[in-house]
Every structure is written in structure tokens, then in C-alpha cells.
Amino acid sequence: MxxxxxxxxxxxxxxxxxxxxxxxxxxxxxxxxxxxxxxxxxxxxxxxxxxxxxxxxxxxxxxxxxxxxxxxxxxxxxxxxxxxxxxxxxxxxxxxxxxxxxxxxxxxxxxxxxxxxxxxxxxxxxxxxxxxxxxxxxxxxxxxxxxxxxxxxxxxxxxxxxxxxxxxxxSWTPPRAPDGWNGIDTAFRFERAGQQADFAQQLATIRMVKTAAGEGARVAVLPESAMGFWTATTERLWSDELAGVDIAVIGAGALVDPDGYDNVMVGLEQFQEKWEPVFRPELRRNHRSGQGARILYRERMPVPVSMWQPWSTGGAHAHFFANPVYEFAGLTVAPLICYEQLIVWPVIQSMVFSPDVLVATGNAWWTGGTNIVAIQRASAEAWASLFGIPLVMAFNEPGGRND
Incomplete structure (x- = not known):
């Protein structure tokens, strides 16, 4: 025994x-x-x-x-x-x-x-x-x-x-990001459950995006919660700050409604003419203010108990089998937010649609000295390796950078 x-x-x-x-x-x-x-x-x-x-x-x-x-x-x-x-x-x-x-x-x-x-x-x-x-x-x-x-x-x-x-x-080699795609890790601290990135954090993250653009990145992927509560005001902030910057952004935030909220990935595509042949501008769909932002993805499986609370109102919505992929910057993206990297069906469902890249994000402010993020990263690497596709990861965790 x-x-x-x-x-x-x-x-x-x-x-x-x-x-x-x-x-x-x-x-x-x-x-x-x-x-x-x-x-x-x-x-x-x-x-x-x-x-x-x-x-x-x-x-x-x-x-x-x-x-x-x-x-x-x-x-x-x-x-x-x-x-x-x-x-x-x-x-x-x-x-x-x-x-x-x-x-x-x-x-x-x-x-x-x-x-x-x-x-x-x-x-x-x-x-x-x-x-x-x-x-x-x-x-x-x-x-x-x-x-x-x-x-x-x-x-x-x-x-x-x-x-x-x-x-x-x-001969093991971890999957790499597509050319021009850059996952940006951060290390912002949150004080309580449900807290989102504040104004100062968002400005700091925007500076990091601009730095990545200056270093040649064409698409920046940001961690979960990097854009805070996604409102028309938040959208205008990001759109105005990145106006004229030759970079597309996959960010993340919370979209609130009367019954709770969606944990979402948000896309900002604001290119000058030289990028249009590469990134298929016909895929752009405006959302809210018409500044080129759109909701790309609503999380299929938020963390049970801490986020997903089906017994009450106010928690995160679970979309289970919805939106397994989305189109962004000319590629088909398989998205995984945080908890989805630890379970099976979200990634399997996404792979049915033959994505071009796997994007995995998370906000790990609460994990402390545990190996939770390491397991999430390893899981994303294993799945991307199995299907032979590129991988972009972005996490907010101790050891990231806030410059």
C-alpha cells in the first residue's frame, strides 16, 4: 500500500x-x-x-x-x-x-x-x-x-x-514566439482579490509597450489584468497613448456587466500604412469608442471559487466552449488565460481550429514563492510543442520587470 x-x-x-x-x-x-x-x-x-x-x-x-x-x-x-x-x-x-x-x-x-x-x-x-x-x-x-x-x-x-x-x-527546445511577437512580463503587486491594474500601472505598462516597439516588436502580448477594468475611458487611454506607435497589442482586463464580469483579452491594432499588407486590416473590428480596439476573447474557465462562483452573482462568467480561437495581426490565435493552462479541454478545443500561435497569459500576484506559474508555463510549452506551433507567454509575477 x-x-x-x-x-x-x-x-x-x-x-x-x-x-x-x-x-x-x-x-x-x-x-x-x-x-x-x-x-x-x-x-x-x-x-x-x-x-x-x-x-x-x-x-x-x-x-x-x-x-x-x-x-x-x-x-x-x-x-x-x-x-x-x-x-x-x-x-x-x-x-x-x-x-x-x-x-x-x-x-x-x-x-x-x-x-x-x-x-x-x-x-x-x-x-x-x-x-x-x-x-x-x-x-x-x-x-x-x-x-x-x-x-x-x-x-x-x-x-x-x-x-x-x-x-x-x-533535443528539447522550448517553443518560440513568432517573429515580431513579444510577451511582456510585469511584476506589479496587488493587495487584494479582484483588484485590477490602476492608472499608474497602466501607464507603466504602456511605456513597456513603447519600448518593445522601439526594439522592433510588431505585436506585444500583456499579462492578465494588465488593462484593468475595460471601459470606454480605459480604451481611450490606451488608444491615445499608442496613437502612431507601430505595434499591435493583445492586452487583458475585466469587462463588467450587471451579473458579474468577463475576464477578457483585448486587441489594439493601430498601424501605419506600412503594416497593412502584413496584418490584414480587414480583420479590424471596432469596439465601443471606435479607436481600433476589440474584445478578442472571453475566458472559458476562470479559477473556480476565487473567480467563477456560479452559486452567486458578481463573479467571473465561464464561457466553457465559446471563442476557442480569434484572428489577430494576420494569425489565428489559441488563447489560454491563467487557470486554463492547467486543465485539458480549452487547449484541445482550440487546437481543433489549427491555430498559428498559442498565447498564454496570467496574473500571478498571489502565487508567492510557489511553483504555480512554473507549472502553467511548462504546461503551455508542452501543448505548443505537441502541436508544433509558436508560443507567446506574458505573466504578472515576482521577477518580472516594471521599467
Whole structure:
């Protein structure tokens, strides 16, 4: 029993350590679950894996809510319950085809709503590490390997996964941004949950955008919340400040309505004539003030509890399967905001539309000294690597720059 639970802790803790190559350890989870001697042990394996992978949550939640660590610990355990319940309910002592079928159901359930809403630490994330550039075929092969790990053929599956990992690791190169695209990291501090970038922060960010333009960037990607509450006044500020600057901007903010708000990506395209042949001006659609700004994306899955609160009004809206891609600066963009980088269906849905670039942003002011952002970055790198597309990331976190 102890060996199985310890194995689950290793797959979660090491696999989700914040380095993309480490995701390969997740391949062992199905075997530990399938060959557990009892349903209770299988549940403990899943619990150890989940808690190990999400070990930054207690500190992060405590920072976010300004509460004692006990609150964060409670949320940490509560978040694991659905993951553990699915694995426990579908565990079977029967061999043959029963185990791979049950794990296939587990894998699918933990990939899509409602269970997939807390489907962190999904072993399918390893696909981008084992088979970079293989796209859908690589995803399918990884899924088959996961199922094979629940059968007597697990040594063969483990050997194939190990060989694939060795070949990938020997030449691993993180995905790069498209030419002219620049992700801008910041390090602004927020004092409380729900706070958005204030006027001074936005002016500082605008200066960074202008600096990037001066260094040759054609598209700047900004972190989540960089534009604060998105209003006609905010739009006019950004439009006026960037008037005549040869750069397009993908920013982010909160669009408030009577029932809550949308966490959005906003696009500003203000080019001089020399950029028009490159960036397809026919894609421009005005929003609100007519200054060239438009809402590009509304977040599909905000962070549950802290942002998405379906039991009350005032929280962030979840759009689940809406707007999986958008067009910007002549490219089809797959967007992922913060929490969406940790779960499966948003990125899989976006990849159905063959995007040209993956854009991942976040506001990590609350993560403190945890590895949450490192895991988000690693996950985005793994998915972009699997589908062989460029990646642009922008985070507000300690260690960024505010110049």
C-alpha cells in the first residue's frame, strides 16, 4: 500500500514540478491506479498525485483570500475531492479489458466539464514531451500508452514511453514566439482579490509597450489584468497613448456587466500604412469608442471559487466552449488565460481550429514563492510543442520587470 501511495506522490510532485520534461512522470499514474490492491488504495494514489501536483495551492489560496493557511489547506483538500472520487468510483479489480476501459473513462471525464473543471495534473499533458510535433497522432499514441499502462503490457508501454522521452529530452527546445511577437512580463503587486491594474500601472505598462516597439516588436502580448477594468475611458487611454506607435497589442482586463464580469483579452491594432499588407486590416473590428480596439476573447474557465462562483452573482462568467480561437495581426490565435493552462479541454478545443500561435497569459500576484506559474508555463510549452506551433507567454509575477 505504502509503495503505491508513494508512487502517486512522486508522479504528482515530480511530474508537476514546473519543468516541462517532468510531465513524462505522469505516464506511471495509470499503472499505480490500476494495480492498486484495493479501491481505497487506488483513491489514495489519486489523492497523493493530486495533492503533490497542486502543492502550491495552500499558500497561493491563502495569499489570494488574505486568510490564514488553514483556509488554503481546506481548499487544497476540497479541490482534490472530485479528482479522487472519479478515480475511486471507476477503479476495478477485474483484469483484461476492464481496467483500460475504466481508465479511458476516467481520462475523458477529467478532461471535460464538469469533472474536468478540476482536472489538474492530467497525465495526457505528457504527450507534448514524448511526441513533440506529432499533433493529434501524438495525442492518440500517448492516450494508448496510458491505457496500456493499466494492462499486463505495462512494461512494454513504459519502455516505449522511456525511449520517446530520451529522444525528446536529448533535443528539447522550448517553443518560440513568432517573429515580431513579444510577451511582456510585469511584476506589479496587488493587495487584494479582484483588484485590477490602476492608472499608474497602466501607464507603466504602456511605456513597456513603447519600448518593445522601439526594439522592433510588431505585436506585444500583456499579462492578465494588465488593462484593468475595460471601459470606454480605459480604451481611450490606451488608444491615445499608442496613437502612431507601430505595434499591435493583445492586452487583458475585466469587462463588467450587471451579473458579474468577463475576464477578457483585448486587441489594439493601430498601424501605419506600412503594416497593412502584413496584418490584414480587414480583420479590424471596432469596439465601443471606435479607436481600433476589440474584445478578442472571453475566458472559458476562470479559477473556480476565487473567480467563477456560479452559486452567486458578481463573479467571473465561464464561457466553457465559446471563442476557442480569434484572428489577430494576420494569425489565428489559441488563447489560454491563467487557470486554463492547467486543465485539458480549452487547449484541445482550440487546437481543433489549427491555430498559428498559442498565447498564454496570467496574473500571478498571489502565487508567492510557489511553483504555480512554473507549472502553467511548462504546461503551455508542452501543448505548443505537441502541436508544433509558436508560443507567446506574458505573466504578472515576482521577477518580472516594471521599467
Amino acid at each position: 505504502a509503495a503505491f501511495v508513494a508512487g502517486g506522490a512522486v508522479t504528482g510532485t515530480v511530474g508537476w514540478s514546473g519543468h516541462p520534461l517532468a510531465f513524462a512522470f505522469g505516464i506511471a499514474l495509470p499503472a499505480l491506479w490500476a494495480f492498486a490492491p484495493s479501491r481505497t488504495v487506488a483513491a489514495l494514489v489519486a489523492l497523493a498525485h493530486f495533492l503533490g501536483a497542486s502543492r502550491g495551492l495552500p499558500e497561493g489560496a491563502s495569499n489570494f483570500f488574505g486568510a490564514q493557511l488553514a483556509i488554503g489547506l481546506g481548499l487544497w483538500v476540497a479541490a482534490s475531492l472530485m479528482f479522487v472520487a472519479v478515480h475511486a468510483a471507476l477503479w476495478t479489480p477485474r483484469g483484461g479489458w476492464h481496467r483500460p476501459l475504466c481508465f479511458a473513462i476516467v481520462a475523458v471525464l477529467m478532461s471535460v466539464p464538469p469533472f474536468g473543471i478540476v482536472g489538474w495534473a492530467h497525465p495526457i499533458t505528457a504527450a507534448g514531451i514524448l511526441f513533440p510535433g506529432w499533433a493529434w497522432f501524438g495525442l492518440a499514441v500517448t492516450f494508448v500508452l496510458l491505457l496500456a499502462m493499466t494492462t499486463r503490457a505495462w512494461p512494454v508501454a513504459a519502455g516505449i514511453a522511456t525511449l520517446a522521452f530520451a529522444l525528446s529530452a536529448s
